[in-house]
Amino acid sequence: MAEEFWDVLTTNRVPTGRRLRRGEPMPAGAGHIVVMGWIVRADKQFLISRRSKEKNNPLMWETTGGAKQAGEDSLKAIIREIGEELGVDVSHCRPIFLGSRERRKGLYFDCWMFFKDAPIEAVTLQPGETCDAKWVDDETFSQMIESGQVTAASSEFFPLMKGWRDLLMEKESYGALNGEGKGGIQDDDDAGRR
Secondary structure (H helix, E strand, C coil), X not given: XXXXXXXXXXXXCCEEEXXXXXXXXXXXXEEEEEEEEEEECCCCCEEEEEECCCCCCCCCEECEEXXXXXXXXXXXXXXXXXXXXXXXXXXXXXXXXXXXXXXXXXXXXXXXXXXXXXXXXXXXXXXXXXXXXXXXXXXXXXXXXXXXXXXXXXXXXHHHHHHHHHHHHHHCCHHHHHCXXXXXXXXXXXXXXX
8 A cells, every 4th residue: 555645734734745654643733634425316416435343443334434634625536435445436526515614623623525426336445444235214324423423524425415505405306406417526726626
């Protein structure tokens, strides 16, 4: 596995120009970005995965995510993470940026949503990262949260995803939301993208 580097930020999310090798201690007063992405299908169910037993928070369920690597923007990072951990390509889907939250001092979580129907049989789990995946509805996920099966970050961002998902699905067709015929992600920096 290739070495992974993170961009080091100040605690105000300003890039310092420094990079940190994953596993090295974060300098005092510094931070980095973690991305997470919800994949939603037409019936409003969303795809979650289970963390491998080798990871911290072993066997917990979550929406896909991971650390933004040095040089990546937030959107490219979540597209990469979803592709690596689930084998699902969302690069041609319309990205919806749900917002950013500082969960701990200097640890920024950028949350994204994509609308895509992907059969569970097409999901390819990444060894050492994910060990299971499934589509769930709001009620099932809420019960999983109540019983302590879901990571804290996914639990915290669930209401935000649900609110935006329901609002967008009420206002727009699923075809418009999933980007059918939109041409996919552009390399330039569109307004509202990180």
